[in-house]
Amino acid sequence: xxxxxxxxxxxxxxxxxxxxxxxxxxxxxxxxxxxxxxxxxxxxxxxxxxxxxxxxxxxxxxxxxxxxxxxxxxxxxxxxxxxxxxxxxxxxxxxxxxxxxxxxxxxxxxxxxxxxxxxxxxxxxxxxxxxxxxxxxxxxxxxxxxxxxxxxxxxxxxxxxxxxxxxxxxxxxxxxxxxxxxxxxxxxxxxxxxxxxxxxxxxxxxxxxxxxxxxxxxxxxxxxxxxxxxxxxxxxxxxxxxxxxxxxxxxxxxxxxxxxxxxxxxxxxxxxxx
Numbered sequence: 001x002x003x004x005x006x007x008x009x010x011x012x013x014x015x016x017x018x019x020x021x022x023x024x025x026x027x028x029x030x031x032x033x034x035x036x037x038x039x040x041x042x043x044x045x046x047x048x049x050x051x052x053x054x055x056x057x058x059x060x061x062x063x064x065x066x067x068x069x070x071x072x073x074x075x076x077x078x079x080x081x082x083x084x085x086x087x088x089x090x091x092x093x094x095x096x097x098x099x100x101x102x103x104x105x106x107x108x109x110x111x112x113x114x115x116x117x118x119x120x121x122x123x124x125x126x127x128x129x130x131x132x133x134x135x136x137x138x139x140x141x142x143x144x145x146x147x148x149x150x151x152x153x154x155x156x157x158x159x160x161x162x163x164x165x166x167x168x169x170x171x172x173x174x175x176x177x178x179x180x181x182x183x184x185x186x187x188x189x190x191x192x193x194x195x196x197x198x199x200x201x202x203x204x205x206x207x208x209x210x211x212x213x214x215x216x217x218x219x220x221x222x223x224x225x226x227x228x229x230x231x232x233x234x235x236x237x238x239x240x241x242x243x244x245x246x247x248x249x250x251x252x253x254x255x256x257x258x259x260x261x262x263x264x265x266x267x268x269x270x271x272x273x274x
Contacts, residue, residue: 001092001123001124005123005124006123008119008122008123009088009119009120009123012115012116012119012176013081013084013085013088013116015076016075016076016077016084016112016115016116017065017068017072017075017077017079017080017081017084017112018065018072018074018075019065019081021060021074022060022061022062022065023059023060023061023062024059024060045160048160058070060072064080065080065081066080066081066082066264067080067082067264067265067266068080068081068082068083068264068266068267069265069266071161075110075112076110076111076112076115076172077109077110077111077112077113077115077116078109078112079112079113079208079235079267080264082263082264082267083113083233083235083263083264083266083267084112084113084116086233086263086267086269087113087116087117087120087204087206087233088116088120090204090231090233090269091103091117091120091121091203091204092120092124093231094203094204094227094229094230094231095120095124095126095203097229099203099227099228099229099230100201100203100227101129101200101201101202101203101204101225101226101227101230102129102130102131102132102199102200102201102202102203103117103121103129103130103131103132103202103203103204103206104131104132104133104134104199104202104204104205104206104222105117105132105133105134105206105207105208106134106135106190106194106205106206106207106208106209106214106218106222107134107135107207107208107209107210107214107235108133108134108135108164108169108208109135109162109164109208110164110168110169110172111133111164111169111172111173112172113206113208114131114132114133114173114183115172115173115176115178117131117204118131118173118178118180118182118183119176119178121182122178127182129182129203130182130183130184130199131182131183131184132184132185132186132197132199133169133183133184133185133186134185134186134190134193134194134197134218135164135166135169135185135186135187136163136187136188136189137163137164137165137166137169137187138163138165139156139157139159139160139162139163140156140157140159140162140209140210140211140214141157141189141211141213141214142157143157143211143213144213147213148211148212148213148216150212150213150242150245150246151211151212151213151242154211154212154242156210156211166185166187169185170185189217190209190214190217190218190221191213191217194217194218194221194222195220195221197221197222199222199225200225201225201226201227202222202225202226202227202230203226203227203229203230203231204230204231204233205218205222205223205225205226205230205231205232205233206233206235207219207232207233207234207235207236207243208235208236209236209243210236210239210240210242210243211240211242211243212242212243212245212246213242213246215234215236215242215243215246215247216246216249216250219246219247219250220250223250223254226272227272228272228273228274229271229272229273230271230272231269231270231271231272232269232270232272233263233267233268233269234247234267234268234269235266235267236266236267237260237266237267237268238265238266238267238268239266247260256270256272258270258271258272258273
């Protein structure tokens with residue numbers, strides 16, 4: 001890779017994470033799941049419907065943006081710099097080693113992670129691989145406690161800021177000049193879309209479904225398609241207990257023994273050996 005190509009990817013990481021604005025004040029909506037009563041839930045929901053939110057001022061910190069610990073208002077990704085660097089590193093590794101397959105993120109929010117995937121393909125001049133963006137584009141599902149009792153009490157589905165429309169995500173790709181025929185969108189709940197997705201092989205599987213059920217649905221449908229030498233990345237491993245349990249349950253059932261490596265304080269990954 002030339003210096004100019006690396007500069008392009010470094011600039012993409014900075015912009016996608018809004019890293020160049022670290023240190024400024026952002027006004028962040030209070031997260032719904034931190035509210036304790038139904039009255040406050042109802043009040044905040046009504047404000048959001050009217051186009052308002054209760055916010056608090058926070059100064060963005062370098063450490064938080066590196067680790068992806070804050071919730072940036074202007075950025076197209078909330079995963080932080082280290083997890084963005086991990087996407088680049090894993091993709092560069094499989095491309096250089098000739099590991100076959102496409103690239104997918106399950107749970108894309110504003111699209112930042114998948115935009116970075118497409119940028120890496122552009123930097124490497126790769127035209128014969130796809131980037132898949134899988135999401136409901138309506139937020140997270142309410143827990144299906146009959147199928148996945150591990151999700152009992154999960155309230156991610158109440159988080160309206162997590163619902164970003166397909167049209168908005170496509171617009172985000174387009175503003176970077178990266179919305180083309182190498183980007184495919186899978187709209188719907190993972191249990192409905194991933195088992196029948198027309199994906200033959202994967203080189204990188206990035207899981208960002210937060211919940212036990214969403215993580216397990218993605219693993220069961222897609223991990224068998226991950227090529228040996230490919231990478232499985234888990235965004236929420238240290239952030240959500242249900243996600244972490246799904247990873248360990250699946251790895252135990254499928255006898256996956258490759259060591260889990262840390263990315264930052266939240267994300268992990270491993271390289272599939274067989």
